[in-house]
Amino acid sequence: MGAHSDGHRRQAVRAPRRQGASRPASLPPYTAGMAADAPPPGPLALIGGTGKLGPGLALRWARAGVPVVIGSRDAERAAERAAWLAGRVAEAGGGAEVRGMANPDAAAAGALACVTVPHAGQAALLPALARELAGKVVMSTAVPVRFDPGAGPVAVEVPEGSAAQELAALLPGARVVGAFHTVSSAHLDRLDRPLDEDVLLCGDDDLAKAEVRRLVELIPGLRPVDCGRLAASRLTEQLTVLLLGVNRLTRRSAGIRLTGI
Ligand SMILES: NC(=O)c1ccc[n+]([C@@H]2O[C@H](COP(=O)([O-])OP(=O)(O)OC[C@H]3O[C@@H](n4cnc5c(N)ncnc54)[C@H](OP(=O)(O)O)[C@@H]3O)[C@@H](O)[C@H]2O)c1
Secondary structure (H helix, E strand, C coil), X not given: CCCCCCHHHHHHHCCCCCCCCCCCCCCCCCCCCCCCCCCCCCXXXXXXXXXXXXXXXXXXXXHCCCCEEEEECCHHHXXXXXXXXXXXXXXXXXXXXXXXXXXXXXXXXXXXXEECCCHHHHHHHHHHHHHHHCCCEEEECCCCEEEECCCEEEECCCCCCCHHHHHHHHCCCCEEEECCCCCCHHHHHCCCCCCCEEEEEEECCHHHHHHHHHHHHCCCCEEEEECCCHHHHHHHHHHHHHHHHHHHHHCCCCCCCCCCC
């Protein structure tokens, strides 16, 4: 993942790039069709937002001004979690509203969504949300993994190719983007610590990917990186299994930073 060893020297003799020319041609700038001072997007529904990743993302987005809806199989748990998160946002200096409701209501209330349930749970949960999520940008974060007592984290094969492709099959009409696999909830949760990592994005809908890119850029310290088609989620999901193995060996939480781009 390191840059080519003479990358800096070669860049120095290149003709100056046009502004924005380094962006892959397939990915429009996130501001396409938006005014420079466009309000933050949202509300953003976190399906299964009561666990570890969902609250971490909720904190960061609410602080950035994105209204968040925490979804759960239990509306009361969602409301309790949302109230606690809203308190943390207020303590940290304020931000957008955090509400909690049952997953189907959260899916309906969200202009976009991020699914933060374990991979093993998505096949039973998501078909009931397909109508509410049709036409919306939906982020897939699931990492199909099992923990072997000897070997540690091991990737689980998914017949569709990846958890993100399975999610797309379960939610026909949703504009699916694989995102945030390699970002640890432990990093997101510590609002007092700056983030410093990349968010790998995979998707077949360029405008959906641009919307997610904008959401990532709203969180200071995170950089979105376009990793191509949705099928590439298989690689970002499996890369995360590698990181989980590194975490096990180092007792830390690893993230990803690509160099040379
Ligand atoms: N944790 C991380 O650092 C991290 C980082 C990157 C990606 N991810 C991925 O993000 C997803 C969420 O991770 P997490 O650590 O937040 O998971 P988690 O805490 O185990 O679960 C998140 C929430 O999912 C709901 N849920 C659990 N089992 C379910 C099932 N069988 N069916 C429907 N809903 C279920 C629960 O909410 P309710 O009981 O309230 O419905 C739970 O609070 C996973 O797919 C994971 O691979 C996690």
